[in-house]
């Protein structure tokens with residue numbers, strides 16, 4: 412299981428960076444989790460986007476899905492899983508003939524070439540899902556965007572790694588670095604911060620003692 416962070420920023424990217432996008436490969440399975448601003452160009456550097464089995468969009472905030480639109484000009488028909496709200500954004504995506512759009516919701520399960528994906532609704536401004544990616548009895552979690560919520564620890568427990576939205580300051584609809592530390596201690600999983608606030612997020616997170624994902628530096632899990 413190899414995860415390549417293509418874009419690690421939240422809201423907008425740092426210069427020459429990209430917002431949320433993680434390329435996941437294991438065996439023959441090739442899955443992209445979110446495809447934010449600046450991600451499509453980088454994905455092209457890693458793989459022919461037509462060979463990706465599925466694009467999983469955790470929620471319809473621009474920094475997680477906006478590069479679906481350049482993807483929609485790329486040859487092929489691309490499988491996209493996403494929530495069906497907000498309705499205006501969903502309609503825009505669904506109306507693209509290049510995208511084969513399927514809806515995810517609470518409790519959804521997807522199987523792709525030996526990889527199982529399960530979802531948990533998070534605490535965020537729009538309908539948003541954390542994703543647990545499992546292969547046999549091993550797994551990792553990508554929290555997508557969320558503030559702390561009941562059920563997060565249970566969803567993460569037993570996973571080897573949590574890519575966690577935990578670099579923002581207090582009061583945002585995201586976890587703080589101290590939430591990230593709490594998640595690490597209560598779940599027993601390794602926590603790596605993602606969805607980094609471009610204004611001081613990396614520094615804030617590192618100062619709390621959490622590691623921060625690095626763009627284009629793959630994480631080999633098993």
Ligand SMILES: [Zn+2]
Pocket residue numbers: 470472535556
């Ligand atoms: Zn968001």
